[in-house]
Amino acid sequence: KAGVTQTPRYLIKTRGQQVTLSCSPISGHRSVSWYQQTPGQGLQFLFEYFSETQRNKGNFPGRFSGRQFSNSRSEMNVSTLELGDSALYLCASSPATSGRPGVGELFFGEGSRLTVL
Amino acid sequence: SQQGEEDPQALSIQEGENATMNCSYKTSINNLQWYRQNSGRGLVHLILIRSNEREKHSGRLRVTLDTSKKSSSLLITASRAADTASYFCATEPLRYSTLTFGKGTMLLVSP
Numbered sequence: 001k002a003g004v005t006q007t008p009r010y011l012i013k014t015r016g017q018q019v020t021l022s023c024s025p026i027s028g029h030r031s032v033s034w035y036q037q038t039p040g041q042g043l044q045f046l047f048e049y050f051s052e053t054q055r056n057k058g059n060f061p062g063r064f065s066g067r068q069f070s071n072s073r074s075e076m077n078v079s080t081l082e083l084g085d086s087a088l089y090l091c092a093s094s095p096a097t098s099g100r101p102g103v104g105e106l107f108f109g110e111g112s113r114l115t116v117l
Numbered sequence: 118s119q120q121g122e123e124d125p126q127a128l129s130i131q132e133g134e135n136a137t138m139n140c141s142y143k144t145s146i147n148n149l150q151w152y153r154q155n156s157g158r159g160l161v162h163l164i165l166i167r168s169n170e171r172e173k174h175s176g177r178l179r180v181t182l183d184t185s186k187k188s189s190s191l192l193i194t195a196s197r198a199a200d201t202a203s204y205f206c207a208t209e210p211l212r213y214s215t216l217t218f219g220k221g222t223m224l225l226v227s228p
Contacts, residue, residue: 004159033215043205043218056215090159103209103216105150108159 001026004109006091012115018079021112025072025093031055031103032074034066037088037111046089048103049074050096078114086116121149121206121219129225136193138222140206141186147209149182150216151191154203163191163204196226 005024013019025032034046045058049068066076072093078085092106124139140149148167152160166173166182166189173180179192193200203223207216 035218042220045215045217048215058215088157092160104148105162105165106152106160106207106216107162108152110159111157113157 001028004091004093004107006089006109006112008112009110010113010115012117013081014117015081015083017081018077019081019114020075020077021089021091021114023074023076023091023093023109025074025091026095026107029093029095029107030072031094031096032068032072033092033094033103033106034074034076035090035092036060037090038086043090046076081116083116086114088113121208121217123204123206123219123222125222126220127223127225129227130196132196132198132226132228134196134226136196136200136224136226138191138204138206138224140189140191140219142189142206142208142219143187144208145211146184147211149180149189150207150209151178151180151189152205152207152218154205154221156202160205193224196224198226198228200224201226 007022031050033048036044048056052068063079068074088111090111092108094103096103121140121142150165151163154160177194182189203221205221207218
């Protein structure tokens with residue numbers, strides 16, 4: 001099975017711009033989670049999608065949004081970029097089911113490294 | 118917010134030695150997991166221990182869980198240079214379908 005694929009791997013934006021990151025989960029995985037990783041704050045949970053529905057959301061401003069498509073692929077968008085949004089954005093999928101809450105083991109992609117200038 | 122806190126923040130050992138990392142957390146959990154991250158890469162799942170388990174082994178890894186103390190430890194035996202990485206504990210709270218990660222322990226294994 002192919003692993004979790006994130007695109008693009010690297011990108012540079014300027015303040016005020018917006019960015020869209022893409023994540024293709026492992027085939028058959030219906031849950032996709034997004035995390036932001038920075039040296040100062042570590043891994044911060046952004047949101048989790050399951051079967052096209054946002055099931056959980058972290059404590060990030062509304063500039064951060066996401067969605068999941070019927071094929072379980074997910075995108076996250078950050079609008080009006082700020083310098084502090086520079087980070088490694090990690091996507092992870094899991095074989096979570098609707099019958100039991102919880103994501104269990106996460107399978108991570110290599111991340112999208114965003115630099116905001 | 119960080120649920121898990123790893124200790125120590127950094128650990129430097131020689132090849133062949135054992136490495137022990139600890140994790141403390143605050144709320145009741147369904148399970149606790151350990152992940153490894155090589156510099157700037159994605160995280161790799163190492164082991165999951167459920168709240169009703171006390172110890173689990175996987176190859177050179179041994180994980181313990183003490184729910185009364187809300188703590189866990191990860192032991193890597195006979196460390197190798199390839200074990201050099203950051204190690205994170207992650208907890209799945211009882212009521213939420215998400216994992217909360219600690220800030221990690223940076224392990225350096227020197228040949």
